[in-house]
Amino acid sequence: MATEPQIYPSKRFRFEIKDNLWKWIFLVPAVAIILILLAVPVLWTLYAAFTDLHLYRIGDFDTKFVGLANFEKLLSNRSFWRTARNTVVFMLGVVPAQLIIGLTVALALNNITRGQKLFRTWFLMPLMVSPVVVSFIVGRMLFQEDIGPINDILRSFGFEGVPWLTSPTWAMVALMAIDVWQWSSFMILMLLAALQGVPPDLHEAARVDGANQLQAFWRITVPLIMPITMTALLIRIIDAFKVVEIIMVLTGGGPGQATESVTLAIYRTGVKGGDLAFGSSQAYFLLIVLMIFGGAYLFLTRRAMGKD
Amino acid sequence: MGLAAQKRVRTIISYCILGFWSFILLFPMYWVVITSFKNAIDMSIKATYMPFIDFQPGLHAWRYLFVDRLTWFLDPFMNSVLVAFISSTVALVIGSSAGYALARFDYGGRNNSIVLGFMSQRMFPGALFILAFLVMFRELGLLDTRLALIIVYSSGAIPFIVWVMRDFFEGLPVEIEESAMIDGANRLGVLFRIAMPLAAPGLVAVFVLSLIGAWNEYLVALTLTFREAITIPLFMTMQVSQTGYTEWWNMSAISLVSVIPVVAAGMALEKYITGGLTFGALKG
Amino acid sequence: MESKVSRRQFLRMVGGAAGAVALAACAAPAAPAADGGEAMSQEKIVIRYAGLDGMGARVEAFMLPWVEENGYELERGAFGQQELTDKIMQSVATDTYLADIFQFPSNARADVINAGALQEIPTEVLEAIDFDDVLPGIVNTLSWEGKIYALPYDGDIHYYSFRKDLFANEDINSRFKDSYGFDLSPDTGAVTWDQWRNICEFFTGWDWNENGEDDDFGAACMTKRGDTLWWGFNSRATAYAKHPDDDAYFIDLDTGEARLNNPGFVRALTEWVEEMQNWAPPGGTNFTYGDSLNAMNGGRVAQTYNWDAVTSATSPETSVIQGLQGYNILPGSHEVFNSKSGEWDYFDIPSHAPFHAFGGWVIAVSAQVDELAYDAVWGFVTHLTKPESGLAFVTDLTGASPYRFSQMEAVEEFATGPLQLGEEVAMDYLNAARETLDHPNAVTDQAFGGWVQYRDALELGVSKALANELPPQDALDEVAAAFNEISERMGGLQHQAELYARTLGK
Known part of the structure; x- marks a missing residue:
């Protein structure tokens, strides 16, 4: 089944009968759609980033090429750097938390037999829910400052209510909690699949050789689940960089600009404010960061694992 | 402590961890369910936790949704249904054909690069698309139509489907298909009569995942639709910002209506969905 | 390279290419989705x-x-x-x-x-x-x-509203006078923002609403970014920053330069941050317009300024202060900053500059x-x-x-109609409305194009000051810089100044 890792190299899966017509009919629509719906926006945004394109300008203006002006503005723009910092902080907050929770719960899940399927099914739930709804339910309702249950419970234990949405720091924490609530499940399921791919006899063998539980875990399990963990981490990191929906619903980027992400800033300037040019330059900045980061990540993890 | 006892302790700890995390996941859902039965007064003074014990549940939010404002809620709901189903179907047909082709034909030895090319779409930030889409669909006169969303969501789902389905088809034996072809079936027949049925579990998984993705998507819908074609998530957020007061009970009812279908579908098809989610990564 | 490809042309090209794919992709299932021109059928x-x-x-x-x-x-x-x-x-x-x-x-x-x-x-x-x-x-x-x-449709402007009953209470008034040296007036409320500040301070921290809870504060305002902060701040700032001899408020009519960081605005923001942090209910630096109304109608603050000051205050479901509220034009100031001379001018009679908070x-x-x-x-x-x-x-x-002359005369309908304001409150309310809308030094809201962006820039800066992320001067420097940049992108400072003059009826 799909959940089990499969290894094919020895198996023959290609046709020997040539069939050039169908070969292209099957592939071309998908390639064409992706190419056009990917290439057009990518090229158009690149074009827009070098112009002064604007949706809401009043009067007759011709669109001008402005060279690197948008990027210069970007680099000197304190608001933009603030959103960049927020995005990185958010990513650094949620991804490790999800990894730790994911690993803990996946290990626990791998350790039991009865009820495993039940838990696995239940853990799938948050992934099915729209981020908008998650942010509303978990964020707006639970973190509500006056009479939300979290503050209510804190108060009943004699603590002060936490200013979840009015303090810059706590607002970020609340957003992170929402993301962790929703996406830890992804880590759990990925890591569980990885753990189930670790042959139990290897573990037993290590134990017989005198390694204790922890040593066996580090020496046997960790290296074997490493590739999947790395892939899962990369997926989560990229998604965390793109965070926007939960912020729109919970804080709108506030208080001040304390929780505004880069993507939210792009929506705010580009779509809402109509400044397509500046919005595009920010989008490109994000794209370039993601490319560099993703490339470096893949390169480094491949190399690290190759050495092991 | 003996090995068996150690194992018992480990099992108990495991259940504790699982129980705890299940509770964390459960509590917000519990909260939204009870809130949908609350009255304004149950939320204006203090938090209330237990229906019948610290507040008297009422059906007024549900009446509001399904009786008073049904027509007004139905449009976005139908938009969501149509957009999600059509876009997933389109993506499934186009994406799985391509996945099949990449599994069965040789494209000058570059099959893997093509698949990687598809997947690189994931790296692109959505923010990069919304600006261009806004302008592009304006020129096509497609803003505020379901068609625009269908186009975007289909193209968003295709790469993932290609990726997963290619692996899936590669896992199926090629010999059955070849013998069918020798018997005179054409390639299209082979794909739809033989390969697709065999790949049904994979198809179900990617279809449901695309469906959920389209159902829950917000940013593109926010940018491309205005009134006529708005979807459920957009409809929800529009209800919140009305006057600065939030009608928590009504919002909760709306949330539940939007969440229950997909969560039910997802959990019923758990085996396939988990497979679909973890499939690609397992191949590394 | 000279750019001779017009934006339209480029977009057409792009659109055409994408359209081809769109049609190819959706030929089959497009039928239920295509929804143009259904009105015809x-x-x-x-x-x-x-x-x-x-x-x-x-x-x-x-x-x-x-x-x-x-x-x-x-x-x-x-x-x-x-x-x-x-x-x-x-x-x-x-x-x-x-x-x-x-x-x-x-x-x-x-x-x-x-x-x-x-x-x-x-x-x-x-x-x-x-x-x-x-x-x-x-x-x-x-x-x-x-x-x-x-x-x-709706002559939405900001009214100053205050607790008439408290201001008329002799006991409270004598204590207030001891501290601040002037009388609380149940007829006018605060006439200047200095008085408003004194009232804010005085009514914070003691149980004047007599409910036994520690929930009594001076004022509540709309302070939330993305909600209505733009109006909350501008209504607070006009009295300092709009000079009667100068038509302009947001930007200079000659140069188009933003004025948002001049001493008038900075004083308003500095004071406002202090008020909202110390003399407003918890969370008061991040209040929606609804929150600030709730605080007033719930009897937790002594004064506010808002739009729909009447409706929600009269409904027993939302209000505990029916008939206790007085209305007036927004407070004024003795000192007004003069952008032309760069000095503060002193006015013996307080200068008012009511903000037509979006004018409806x-x-x-x-x-x-x-x-x-x-x-x-x-x-x-x-x-x-x-x-x-x-x-x-x-x-x-x-x-x-x-919003009509005839409505301003309809005291009877306001007093005894569905709103049930009573004669006195109805008079107050209509006078405040008329005085604001007819005021010679009234400030017209920003409407010279690009409003969404200017608003966003101002709310961003001001909310940073409210959240203590930046000092008021720095925050407003950012706002002013952003204003100029937006003007530049909207067609140039001069161009925006011309549009501004047009919205002022020049």
């Missing part, structure tokens, strides 16, 4: 209306008899406060049909009208609704270059109305805005405020 004429959910519901209730009588059908699009503006702006900028009739904030009028999205109001309609009865301050928000493009919702008819629906749509608009309807609207629990 229906027998009944459908009037499509887009507006706020709450106000829209009242419009619907009010208009339904008329709609049915005439055999039309009404389809109402309901939006949240924020989305409505965004969606109208986007539909206008992208030539996308949104509705036949839409309600929109008059700040956006320059953007909306200039995009050619509206029909000019026909003279017959203006006559039918007795347009001359509308206050000049409101007429300004409906017109562009001398032509009328929209109709009034207006409704307009889209240029994209289907020909068949033309009569229905104009009939609808006429019926909705004629004097009788208008009076019924502003004197009911709609949240709409008066």
Whole structure:
């Protein structure tokens, strides 16, 4: 089944009968759609980033090429750097938390037999829910400052209510909690699949050789689940960089600009404010960061694992 | 402590961890369910936790949704249904054909690069698309139509489907298909009569995942639709910002209506969905 | 390279290419999704209306008899406060049909009208609704270059409101006088912002509402970014920053330079941050407009300024202060900053500069109305805005405020109609409305194009100061820089200054 890792190299899966017509009919629509719906926006945004394109300008203006002006503005723009910092902080907050929770719960899940399927099914739930709804339910309702249950419970234990949405720091924490609530499940399921791919006899063998539980875990399990963990981490990191929906619903980027992400800033300037040019330059900045980061990540993890 | 006892302790700890995390996941859902039965007064003074014990549940939010404002809620709901189903179907047909082709034909030895090319779409930030889409669909006169969303969501789902389905088809034996072809079936027949049925579990998984993705998507819908074609998530957020007061009970009812279908579908098809989610990564 | 590819051409190319794919991809399933021109196939004429959910519901209730009588059908699009503006702006900028009739904030009028999205109001309609009865301050928000493009609906302006009963209490007053040296006036409330500050401080931290809880504060304002912070701050700042001898407020009329970081604005923000952090209820630096109303109506603060100060205060479901509230024009100031001389000028009689906080919702008819629906749509608009309807609207629990001379005289209807204000409060309220709308030094809200961006820039900076992320001066320096940059991108500082002059009726 799909959940089990499969290894094919020895198996023959290609046709020997040539069939050039169908070969292209099957592939071309998908390639064409992706190419056009990917290439057009990518090229158009690149074009827009070098112009002064604007949706809401009043009067007759011709669109001008402005060279690197948008990027210069970007680099000197304190608001933009603030959103960049927020995005990185958010990513650094949620991804490790999800990894730790994911690993803990996946290990626990791998350790039991009865009820495993039940838990696995239940853990799938948050992934099915729209981020908008998650942010509303978990964020707006639970973190509500006056009479939300979290503050209510804190108060009943004699603590002060936490200013979840009015303090810059706590607002970020609340957003992170929402993301962790929703996406830890992804880590759990990925890591569980990885753990189930670790042959139990290897573990037993290590134990017989005198390694204790922890040593066996580090020496046997960790290296074997490493590739999947790395892939899962990369997926989560990229998604965390793109965070926007939960912020729109919970804080709108506030208080001040304390929780505004880069993507939210792009929506705010580009779509809402109509400044397509500046919005595009920010989008490109994000794209370039993601490319560099993703490339470096893949390169480094491949190399690290190759050495092991 | 003996090995068996150690194992018992480990099992108990495991259940504790699982129980705890299940509770964390459960509590917000519990909260939204009870809130949908609350009255304004149950939320204006203090938090209330237990229906019948610290507040008297009422059906007024549900009446509001399904009786008073049904027509007004139905449009976005139908938009969501149509957009999600059509876009997933389109993506499934186009994406799985391509996945099949990449599994069965040789494209000058570059099959893997093509698949990687598809997947690189994931790296692109959505923010990069919304600006261009806004302008592009304006020129096509497609803003505020379901068609625009269908186009975007289909193209968003295709790469993932290609990726997963290619692996899936590669896992199926090629010999059955070849013998069918020798018997005179054409390639299209082979794909739809033989390969697709065999790949049904994979198809179900990617279809449901695309469906959920389209159902829950917000940013593109926010940018491309205005009134006529708005979807459920957009409809929800529009209800919140009305006057600065939030009608928590009504919002909760709306949330539940939007969440229950997909969560039910997802959990019923758990085996396939988990497979679909973890499939690609397992191949590394 | 010279750029000779026009934007339109480029977009066409791009669009064409994408269109080909779109058609290829969707040829089969497009049938149920293609939804253009469906109005044609229906027998009944459908009037499509887009507006706020709450106000829209009242419009619907009010208009339904008329709609049915005439055999039309009404389809109402309901939006949240924020989305409505965004969606109208986007539909206008992208030539996308949104509705036949839409309600929109008059700040956006320059953007909306200039995009050619509206029909000019026909003279017959203006006559039918007795347009001359509308206050000049409101007429300004409906017109562009001398032509009328929209109709009034709700004369939304900020009123200062305060707890008459507390200010009239002798015991409280004598204690107040001991500390601050002047009397609390139950007739006028705070006349200057200095008095407002004293009142804020005085009413914080002791149980004047006698409910045994520690929930008594001086004031609550709208302070939330993305909500209504723009108006909360500007209403607080106009008295310091709008000089009676200078028509301009936001930007300089000669140079187009932003004034947002001049000492007048900085003083307003510095004081406001102090007030909201110390003398407002918890969370007061991040209040929506609803939160600030709740605080006032819940008897937790002694004063505020807001729009719909009347409706929610009169309803026993939302208010514990029925009939206890006094209304007045926004406070003024003895010192006003003069941008031309760069000095503070002193005025013996406090100078007021009431902010026409967005001047109200207006409704307009889209240029994209289907020909068949033309009569229905104009009939609808006429019926909705004629004097009788208008009076019924502003004197009911709609949240709409008066905007006609005749409404200013209708003390009786306000006092004993559905609002049940009572004579005294009704007088106060109408006087405040009239004085604000008729004031020679009133400040017209920003409407010179790009409103969404300017608003966003200001709210961003001010909220940083409220959250203690930046000192007020730095925050406003950022705002001013952002304003200039936006002006630059909107066509140049000079260009924006010209548009600004036009919105001021110059």
